[in-house]
Amino acid sequence: MKQLFILLLLVSGLGSYAKETKVIIRAKARDGKFVGSSLGGAYIIIRNNLNNQILAEGKTAGTTGNTQLIMQTPLSRGGSICDDQTAKFEANIDIAEPTAVSITVYAPLNNRQAQTKVSTELWLIPGKHILGDGIILEIPGFIIDILTPRTHQYIPLHTIAGKPFAVQANMVMMCGCVIQKGGIWNADKIEVKGILKKDGQYIREVELSLIATNLFEGNFPITTRGDYELTVYAYDPATGNTGIDKVNYVVFE
Incomplete structure (x- = not known):
């Protein structure tokens, strides 16, 4: 005790x-x-x-x-x-x-x-x-959200064949701060591209450019059906900031 x-x-x-x-x-x-x-x-x-x-x-x-x-x-x-x-x-x-x-x-x-x-x-x-x-x-990094195409969107080939297929992505700093042309966070200093695959195979790289505050757009042709995967990435060589988003969609006949 x-x-x-x-x-x-x-x-x-x-x-x-x-x-x-x-x-x-x-x-x-x-x-x-x-x-x-x-x-x-x-x-x-x-x-x-x-x-x-x-x-x-x-x-x-x-x-x-x-x-x-x-x-x-x-x-x-x-x-x-x-x-x-x-x-x-x-x-x-x-x-x-x-x-x-x-x-x-x-x-x-x-x-x-x-x-x-x-x-x-x-x-x-x-x-x-x-x-x-x-x-x-x-x-570190960027926040990227692919807006177009949508996740697992089914797209009829005849609606896009022979036309530029548009890709849109929204991007902000990790604090939510805006990215714009000539701004404090200058879009001209940041590389934004898309990597396109079809049925698991690399097809092309796509340039995306700023069209409005935080909004980037690019386009490319689609001529065949398949399961597509699009990765949009951003890279700032001055700061080392990077970011990605991915989306899968289907083109059918």
Whole structure:
């Protein structure tokens, strides 16, 4: 009984030392702004490295941030690129001793074909908050959605034979920021192409050009029936950002 009493005292003492520790996590698109509420947020999971226990989880919420501050103002040491509205997830974690944790971000949460997993590790010290800009994890890539043709669309050959077959795709930064001609995210700097296959065999590459904000279009001839697969990709050589979307459709007689 005496040993049990001592053990209970030790456990009780350890628990009384536990302190709330606040940590702000943000997800920022590479060469872009923050992943916030307008895009459905980024999902954050904080785990104890020792036993893999989830200490906190949730979504970032808030705005994509101040464009001028993030993209156009030179950053000095100790300077901030966030304001009070910039998207974040704030975790409140009770720990009794320094704890090694992993932080994993899934972003963007609601665009699965573009979703990226990014992680980092650090020590949390009881009661020592990480606030301000917090921990910022960079999310590389583009979000691409093929609009035309539609997934598993059946297209009669006689309706398209001898005509240019149009392909349309919508593309934004991983923060949802717009891509346009001559803009901060300049469409002229990004290579956007389609790779076309029929019955599993490569046929051609298709150039896509900007026709409206975020909207790219290209066309090519289709002369035979078959099972087609179209992959639209984007590549920015300056930043290394890439992205793809795929669609399958059927041309029949």
